[in-house]
Amino acid sequence: MMEKLRYTGEKIDKEETIEGLFEDPVLSNFFIDNDLNNEIIENNLPKLLSFKTEKDNCLECEGLSTCKQDNIGLMPTIVSEEGTIRIYYKECNFVTDKKNKEKKKQLINAMYMPEMVLKADLEDYRNDTKNRMEIYRYIMKFLNFLDRGEIMKGMYLTGKYQEGKTYTLAALAKELTKRNYSVILAYYPDLSREVKSTISGGGLEVLIHKLKVVDVLMLDDIGGEAQSSWVRDEVLGPVLQHRLLDNKPTFFSSNVTQKDLPSYMVGNNQKAELMKSYRIHARIESLTKEFNM
Numbered sequence: 591m592m593e594k595l596r597y598t599g600e601k602i603d604k605e606e607t608i609e610g611l612f613e614d615p616v617l618s619n620f621f622i623d624n625d626l627n628n629e630i631i632e633n634n635l636p637k638l639l640s641f642k643t644e645k646d647n648c649l650e651c652e653g654l655s656t657c658k659q660d661n662i663g664l665m666p667t668i669v670s671e672e673g674t675i676r677i678y679y680k681e682c683n684f685v686t687d688k689k690n691k692e693k694k695k696q697l698i699n700a701m702y703m704p705e706m707v708l709k710a711d712l713e714d715y716r717n718d719t720k721n722r723m724e725i726y727r728y729i730m731k732f733l734n735f736l737d738r739g740e741i742m743k744g745m746y747l748t749g750k751y752q753e754g755k756t757y758t759l760a761a762l763a764k765e766l767t768k769r770n771y772s773v774i775l776a777y778y779p780d781l782s783r784e785v786k787s788t789i790s791g792g793g794l795e796v797l798i799h800k801l802k803v804v805d806v807l808m809l810d811d812i813g814g815e816a817q818s819s820w821v822r823d824e825v826l827g828p829v830l831q832h833r834l835l836d837n838k839p840t841f842f843s844s845n846v847t848q849k850d851l852p853s854y855m856v857g858n859n860q861k862a863e864l865m866k867s868y869r870i871h872a873r874i875e876s877l878t879k880e881f882n883m
Contacts, residue, residue: 593735597810598792603805604632604635606830607635607639608628608632608635609632611631611638611639614640614642616645616841617638617641617642617668620668620670624670625655626670626675628768630673630674631723632677633674634674636674637668637675637676637677638668638675639714639819640666640677641666641668641677644659644665644666644841645666646767647659648662648665648666649681651682651684652682654684654685654688657682657684661679663681663682663684663685664679664680664681664682664685664694665679665680665681665682665777666679667679667680676797677747682760682861688754689816696761697803698764698766698767698772698773698774698775699772699773699774699776699800700760700763700775700776700782701774701775701776701777701780701781701861702776702777702780702781703756703760703775703776703777704808707756707760707763707775708764710757710760710761710763710764710796711761711764711765712726712729712761712762712764712765714761714834715757715758715761717752721881721882721883722754722883724728724881725745725747725758725881725883728745728879729758729762729765731746732744732745732839733765733766733769736766736769736771737769741837742839743839743877743879743881744839744840744841744842744878744879745808745841745842745877745878745880745881746841746842746843746844746848746874746878746879746880746881747759747841747843747844747881747883748843748844748845748846748847748848748880748881748882748883749850749882750845750883751845752883754883755810755843755883756810756811756843758843758883759765759775759808759810759841760775761805762808762841763775763808766805766861767882768805771805771806772804772805772806773804773805773806773807774800774801774804774806774807774808775810776801776809776810777810777811778809778811778812779811779812779814780817781809781836784797785797785825786818786820786821794825798825798828798829800830801825802828802829802836803838804816804832804838805838805839806838806839806840806841806844807829807833807838807839807840807841808840808841808843809840809842809843810842810843810847811843811844812842812844812851813844813845813846813851813854813855814844814845819856822855822867822870823866826864826870827869827873830870830874830877833877834873834876834877840877840878841878842874842878847880847882848871848874848875848878848880851870851871851874852864852867852870852871853867853869855871857872866878
């Protein structure tokens with residue numbers, strides 16, 4: 591008469607159960623690779639049955655929402671150690687993918703930007719004009735250079751309202767995060783207001799540091815704000831100078847051309863104001879290549 595044992599409260603036939611385990615390709619290879627004899631297999635039968643159940647659950651799984659494991663998102667790994675069998679657990683591919691997506695989402699800091707810009711994608715980028723095709727080619731060349739650790743200027747996108755400047759920056763930002771680069775995409779008029787509000791709270795230096803060191807900085811709609819000489823000279827100037835010296839890619843969009851930008855960045859027409867504005871212009875010109883949408 592065949593020996594019986596209990597597993598999860600039910601009596602099972604040991605020999606028949608072991609034969610069933612050998613029919614499982616994963617376990618069969620495991621037994622052979624580790625040269626396990628019947629005694630070791632019998633002594634570890636509850637572990638082996640548990641592993642098979644959890645392994646099969648993972649093979650049939652379609653996502654975390656349908657995970658059948660006691661510990662959601664963990665998949666079993668079986669090993670042979672010093673004459674006994676042990677089961678360890680590691681995160682499944684669904685957990686890894688989820689974490690990678692969350693990590694990439696954190697890489698882009700869309701400051702004061704509408705949620706829709708986060709949905710922009712280079713795969714949906716319209717290359718329906720000569721200018722757009724030129725911009726797209728430059729973007730792809732920039733990405734290739736960046737991946738190789740080579741230096742290439744950012745872009746200064748100019749054009750009329752709703753010509754796709756912001757979308758272009760957003761699509762590039764998303765592609766950069768796919769490649770694990772950190773990006774700040776900031777709507778410049780709101781950034782200027784935020785800078786002023788952080789002075790009293792002591793967060794100004796932290797904000798300026800972030801703007802200086804992020805892998806890629808994008809300032810959307812520069813020249814579209816009521817210009818603050820203090821923000822221009824004490825924040826924008828030092829940030830751009832730091833990025834210029836560190837060869838950190840910087841991008842801009844604006845409704846005005848680089849040539850006309852200085853006149854939009856002065857509080858008055860005094861000579862000193864104009865000189866400071868042109869210094870900002872010179873840094874932007876050194877950091878970027880201009881494209882018209």
